[in-house]
Amino acid sequence: MRTRVLTILLLLGATAAPLAADARSDAKKQVEFGITVAQRGLWREAIYRWQRAAQIDPKYAEAYNDLAIAYEHEGDLEKARVAYEKALEIEPNNALIKQNYELFKEINDRTTRKDTQDDPGNQNP
């Protein structure tokens, strides 16, 4: 009985790794295509590709990073923030993602600062 369980576990382990590799490989193709189209200015198509990549492989930090950049380019700062944070959650030590995020935060903070200045107490001097 124990041998049978062990065999099943071994088989599962042996098949899971190639499956994950396949997912990453599929996701990578989507990311590559997204980069190609983004470089041609087709950001919407790029967003679709990177979303697909993140669906296929939810642990693919690079896909979230690219998606965040595309959202930034589209002016959707909230979605960009969520995507950057997801990318950093997966790969907290990735210096390139951190660098992108820092640059994004500069812009995001500027718009947030404007929002806080718009408080009602400020309306009637």
Add this chain to the structure above:
Amino acid sequence: MTPATRILSSVAAILFIAGCTNYYEIPIETPIKPKLDVSAFQRVLVAGFIAGGTDDVDGNLETTRLLRSQLRTKSDLRVIDTDVLPLMDVATEAPGTPEVKAEPPKHAPAAEGAEGREGKESKEGKEGKEGKAEAKTEPRGEAPQAATPDKPAAIKDAKDLEPYEHIFADVEYWKKIGEEYQNPLIVTGTVMFTPHQRSGIVQREEEVYDSFGRRRVVPVRTYMERKGYILQPKFVFIDGRTGTVMHSENFREEVLYNANQSTPALSSYFELMDRLIPSFLSTLSSQKIKGTRVLLQ
């Protein structure tokens, strides 16, 4: 960890990751939506400012000129070109007492045909007054009953601005101005431009040559006296149709120079305004911020 070590280690980390990863630098333009919806306005009137601080710069005139020229080139609104309103005088003469209202200047192009009043006078801050709904007319030069000083006192710090700030909440006054200029968006506010100085320990870089004549730059901490300016504008955006304040924003920028360096006040003023202008413009019109990001594979 010193800042230099931190920078070096992050550069090393980036180079290491870059060596292992496929990455592509890509230029992006992030559109920033304007804070205010100004689609209802075709025109903008930079009315003038209550200004104080140094006497070397006329904060009212310079700020009005600068904002008008920036809006002319960087916004879709048509900028109304007219004399700068002497807001300090108006605020002094109409100290929030409801029965006394300031009369908009009648010398403006949009006001042609209306009851005449000499433009030059208002330019010099001697504008006359008319009672609300033509009910009461103050003789020219006669001071109305006022809680604020008869003559505008010199504004030296932010506290001195307070007695004048009620003007921005004077809905009737701004509504009248709005009617006169065909309901524009009105930009006004306060500008404090004050000299200041600070002394303390400053880190600066110094060239040193060793016995072999090799040049090195080393950080040196020295006691220095520095002087400069602080610019504190408050921009108030008023709906010319209703006379109400739509939005207001406060800013603060400062610059310091070596005490022995002589920098004209006006050039410091422009240096500081240059830093604020993008934020001011982004309130009214959408801006695109250019940058570069790294796409990862």
